[in-house]
Amino acid sequence: MADATETAPLLTPTADDDGAPFWAYAARGELRIQTCANPACAELRFPPRPCCPHCHSFDSAWRRMSGRGRIWSYVVPHPPLLPAYAAQAPYNAIVVELAEAPRIRLVGNLVAAADARLDSVDPARIRIGARVQAVFARVGDVTLPRWVLERP
Incomplete structure (x- = not known):
């Protein structure tokens, strides 16, 4: 969780x-x-x-959708944009271009596993064009799509 x-x-x-x-x-x-x-x-x-x-x-x-895509863009906010996330900084926000629909782009976080913390991926590992796969994590009352690298 x-x-x-x-x-x-x-x-x-x-x-x-x-x-x-x-x-x-x-x-x-x-x-x-x-x-x-x-x-x-x-x-x-x-x-x-x-x-x-x-x-x-x-x-x-x-x-x-297959849930596959590639990182189209990303940001690592310094300091964290939202104070409630300060304990997990540095975290990332990525924009993913879907494999089946390159005009469709979703925003989320690149994480090591579905339920991992937002800081679970070293920002130095994030690359534009890196292939990612959607995973889903229950966060509070909602299930959020997140992203993991296809080849960590």
Whole structure:
């Protein structure tokens, strides 16, 4: 179980009608991305929204992703941006480009294992383009997608 200080400032993400399925699937250990259900379009979209920005259809579905991706960008805040995380500094925040959908990018943390502390990966090991895999950790009342290196 993740350290309680990790939940201090960010207790629960706001789950609106459009984004609630993302969090429900994450709780099951699945990374799913909203997709347009119009067969002529079928574009993936994130963040979730009611209308497809490509064809304007209001029909949507949730496509299961492999959870594989690569680090597109990252930051290691010094000092920690959120005081509740100071005990785990230096920690990272990464942007991951999904393998199946390079236009879809998710923000999270690179960790040594799903339930590891945010400081479990030495910042010197983080590289743009490094291949990562999604893992899921229960933190407070929510299950968060996190990322581990495919080849540590």
